[in-house]
Amino acid sequence: MENILAVLLTCLAVARAYPDGANIPVAVCTTMTPNAVSHNATPQAINTSPYTLTAVGDMYWYGQGVTVSITGPAFKGFMIQARSTNASVTTSLGSWTTTADTVAHTDCNALVHYNNSEKTNLTVTWMPPSMDKGTVQFMATVVQSKQMFWVGHVATQTLVYNATSATSAVTTTAAPAGTTVSSGNVCFMSSILMFAVLLICGMQMTSVV
DSSP: OHHHHHHHHHHHHHHTTOSSGGGSOGGGTTTOOOOHHHHTSOOBOGGGOOOEEEESOSEEOTTOOEEEEEESSOBSEEEEEEEESSTTOOSOOSEEEOOTTEEEETTTTEEEESSSSOBOSEEEEEEOOSSOOSSEEEEEEEEEETTEEEEEEEOSOOBEEOHHHHHHHHOOOSSOTTOOOOHHHHHHHHHHHHHHHHHHHHHHHHHHO
């Protein structure tokens, strides 16, 4: 009986290890820490992690994706979030472009693993929010195996909002670059249009008579 119970508990733990990251409980959104019961382990010391989290660039603005990467030995699961460097702001920022190995966790506003197959050198794209959210940093949890995982990876690169690029990105140009329309041209075109209207009206009146 004891052996059967042990097997059932083991199966339950494996089932709760969340091979599909989209099913990770909302409770871990803030801590980014895998459930100690389902993994039957606690996080490894972050200074022992063989993984590196990096971001390309030092600025962000709406419409311009930011490349974020996890490099190191093969791993099976992960969670990445973009957060404000202001510790009082615990909600994650922006959105993520998904790939074949990734899926968006909508409740956590994070990018997570689509399955628990081995992955190496993951590169993904973060899409910034439409407004200035202050200085942004990237954080990640990486799961190498069920009982080997690290929480608290922080990319050394931080990003600040670029207001100039954001303004340029949302500006709609009415005419092609280098094209100008003078007032004289506008008047000439208006005269031609008026003449055409009068000519059409005259033809219609003639046909009626």
